Amino acid sequence: MTALDLHADPVDLTAALVDIPSESRSEKAIADAVEEALRSQAPHLEVVRNGDAVLARTNLGRPSRVVLAGHLDTVPENANLPSSRTDDGAILRGLGTVDMKSGDAVFLHLAATLPEPDRDITFVFYDCEEIDASLNGLGRIQREVPEWLRGDLAIVGEPSNGSIEAGCQGTMRIDVTTTGARAHTARGWMGVNAIHALAEPLRRLEAYEPRVVDIDGLTYREGLQAVRIGGGVAGNVVPDEAVLGVNHRFAPDRDVDQAEAHLRELFDGYDVTVVDASPSARPGLSEPAAKELVAAAGGVATAKLGWTDVARFSALGMPAVNFGPGDPTLAHTQGEQVSVAEIRRVADALRTFLSAGA
Template identity: 80%
Template sequence: MPSLDLHADPVDLTAALVDIFSVSEEEKVIADTVQAALQAQAPHLEVIRNGDAVLARTNLGRPSRVLLAGHLDTVPVNENMPVRREGTGDDEILHGLGTVDMKSGDAVFLHLAAALREPKHDVTFVFYDCEEIEATKNGLGRIERELPEWLRADLAILGEPSNGGIEGGCQGTMRIEIRVEGARAHTARGWMGVNAIHGLAEPLRRLAEYTPRVVDIDGLTYREGLQATKIGGGVAGNVVPDEAVLTINHRFAPDRSGEQAEAHLRELFEGYDVKVVDLSPGALPGLSAPAAAELVAAAGGKAVAKLGWTDVARFAALGIPAVNFGPGDPTLAHTRQENVRAGEIRQVASVLRAFLSV
């Protein structure tokens, strides 16, 4: 089993984590390694295991609790293991799978878990599995069902890549299908049929003319989106299609619930068969909560909206303010070119250390 030095520079700890294979549903080795390191090097923490998730916490009786959560899994390897390091000092660049999403964030949290013996908030650390695949397998969902008391906190910080800045809340996401029926006919006698693909012209027109909202919430700007992502239809090259399906993805600001977003799309596409096939509500930023405001101040007083969906929404559903705060450019996540700057890893660690220290 690999070993980790939790007291090392979080940059070196990032490199060590990247070199541990942990594609989704294959996290046992990294979970074993993290658990062993915490038990040996952070005796002040209560440490437990849940599946391939590792949980640790202080029990100091502080009046508030902060939860730091990071997933251990990665997307499949894409010729980007082991880690490759270029440069020196804060300008050093670490290349490799998970450098951005999100082993640099995990490294920061593990370093703090060992270093902070007397934090001013009680702290819970959650290193979980299966974030990169279907939501039903997400380790946070399992923990919520089996160990709900471990997710109680006054603020949750997700170590997802955020370019080293605070991202408040997140957008909701919804996927719908619009299904149009027609009648088959031979294309040589097309007038005898009804072309279902042609029937999508009107919903596509409405979509093309749609103006997404730009919403300000707590000083953060959320830009909504509505995009066609797939069209399916047709049975043969000489047959008028009798069915066509248009798939649309809607990213909506967190001032709307999932039900309100659905009602909005049903109104927009009135007269058509609309089916919701996927829905994940967003999360309000909650930056006015005392612990969240304190974190924003420690990070320089600035925060931006999260344009995308992350597990902060799971905490928001539990009534817990949550933010994304981690090293790395999120646009590089899931790409072969994943890389993170050493200085950004150290900067995130420094901000969180100041925020959590007495």
């Protein structure tokens, strides 16, 4: 088993985590290492194992509790292991440096080196975030030990360029289906072309003007895009069915039901099927703990234009933000890399926040 030094510089700890392969569904080795390190180096924490997730928390009776959550898994390797550094040492490269082992390293370092925080802290290191949502370790934890996800604020260590990204957009995929009648293309007038019938839904998409919504002083820009089109039987047959796939990103002032109603109204007259949906998350920056975190991180917060697991915490009634080192545009790429200075800056900001509770 790889030994992790939680008291080491969080940059070195990031490299050590990166060097433990942990593709989704293969997190046992890294979960074992994290569990052993927490049990041996953070005796002030209560530690439990849940599948390949590791949970730890203080029980100091503080007036507020913060949940720090990070996933241990990565996408498959792409010739980007083991970790390496630039010659000047300013950049750490490797799979997971961005998404999101640098965030995990910051949390683990704080778990061991902050035994008397002014806020109680729950640490959640979970599995299977990078694959189907039904397998996400947070969902299993919520079903089996839900008390471990309760708090006044959740901080998910997803890459955010070292700044606060609050809330998140919801996402919904639908299929818009048209039907027609088959015929030989030599006698096309005898059929009804279902692909041609998609012209009107596409026109509605082209004319659509997405909303721009202000919530807690943050600007969320919605989106609606065709992402797939399918149809056709053979090269000499008028098609009798066609499907237009559409993705909708909606602001946190709408829930899933409202987003679905909006799309059904937009595509009124057509067969609409919801393929999948994930809820949005309100930023909650008006909550005292969130305000204090923003102040500790430099006083600036932006809207999260995308979906992350903050939505799971928001659904539990908690304000939730993304705050972690790394450029999210580098996530899942062969060239994942993170600034050493940014890892340390995030660690310092969280230490300040957790040491100055209400």
